[in-house]
Amino acid sequence: MQTYIAPHTISLLAKVLAEHAATYRAAADQAEPVTIAVPNAGHLLAAIGVARKLATERTRTDPTDAAGIRTGAADAVAGLGAQLAARTSADEPVIVSGPTPVFSRSVLTRVIDRLTTGSWTCPCREPHPAGKPCTMVRGLTRDLNNVGG
Numbered sequence: 399m400q401t402y403i404a405p406h407t408i409s410l411l412a413k414v415l416a417e418h419a420a421t422y423r424a425a426a427d428q429a430e431p432v433t434i435a436v437p438n439a440g441h442l443l444a445a446i447g448v449a450r451k452l453a454t455e456r457t458r459t460d461p462t463d464a465a466g467i468r469t470g471a472a473d474a475v476a477g478l479g480a481q482l483a484a485r486t487s488a489d490e491p492v493i494v495s496g497p498t499p500v501f502s503r504s505v506l507t508r509v510i511d512r513l514t515t516g517s518w519t520c521p522c523r524e525p526h527p528a529g530k531p532c533t534m535v536r537g538l539t540r541d542l543n544n545v546g547g
């Protein structure tokens with residue numbers, strides 16, 4: 399089997415990815431916690447589920463991007479679920495902390511970007527005039543704002 403990437407390039411790519419991972423971990427560790435009312439946390443979970451579904455539908459056409467969004471969505475859902483369960487009473491809001499706000503914002507930002515630029519086809523069936531977000535994009539944006547994005 400012939401390779402088209404020189405060993406030096408692979409080594410350089412690994413180094414760059416490791417640096418990005420370290421930067422990401424540092425940013426996630428420093429993220430401010432976000433307090434969210436339980437109904438908004440439910441909306442946020444639904445939005446991340448939609449994002450994951452849309453990414454799954456792009457697995458064949460854009461496997462790397464889709465995999466990154468699916469992984470981020472899984473991390474966000476795991477964190478949100480744990481933080482929902484950590485509340486001590488039903489009236490208590492959800493404190494979204496640690497890397498969970500970062501994962502949530504990253505996933506939603508990436509999906510909103512792809513839908514608004516048209517690189518992904520929005521499944522909502524509404525018209526998408528330039529500069530006027532559809533109901534789905536407005537909802538995803540609202541949920542992004544609720545988690546501090």
Ligand SMILES: [Zn+2]
Nearest residue numbers: 520522532534
């Ligand atoms: Zn739409």
